[in-house]
Amino acid sequence: MLASIRQMTCSRTTSDGRNSDLNNIYGQSIGVCYGKDGNNLPPEQDVINLYNSKGIGKMRIYSPDPKTLQALRGTNIELILGVPDDDCLQLLASDPAAAAAWV
Numbered sequence: 001m002l003a004s005i006r007q008m009t010c011s012r013t014t015s016d017g018r019n020s021d022l023n024n025i026y027g028q029s030i031g032v033c034y035g036k037d038g039n040n041l042p043p044e045q046d047v048i049n050l051y052n053s054k055g056i057g058k059m060r061i062y063s064p065d066p067k068t069l070q071a072l073r074g075t076n077i078e079l080i081l082g083v084p085d086d087d088c089l090q091l092l093a094s095d096p097a098a099a100a101a102w103v
Helices: 002-008 022-026 043-053 066-072 086-094 096-102
Strands: 012-013 020-021 031-033 058-061 078-081
Touching: 043 066, 086 096
Parallel strands: 031 058, 058 078
Antiparallel strands: 012 020
């Protein structure tokens, strides 16, 4: 995961030797999917710190993970949160009250 984030971040060196985040130059932001399947994954807070240090302002997680959500607390990282399974998705899609309670 860390290698894929490093490959996806964009920066350049300005004429005076400073590094410049391309997100700030072009007004766009980068989002990265944060998959949790695997072994030997870094702690959630380390991943959030990496996002912040690389100027990554958007994250997608595939299901609500309490440790990840806690690590995101107080950051300005925008989040797309996946619904864990089709049965839950069907319930949330058909019942606004259930969707509001889930959020």
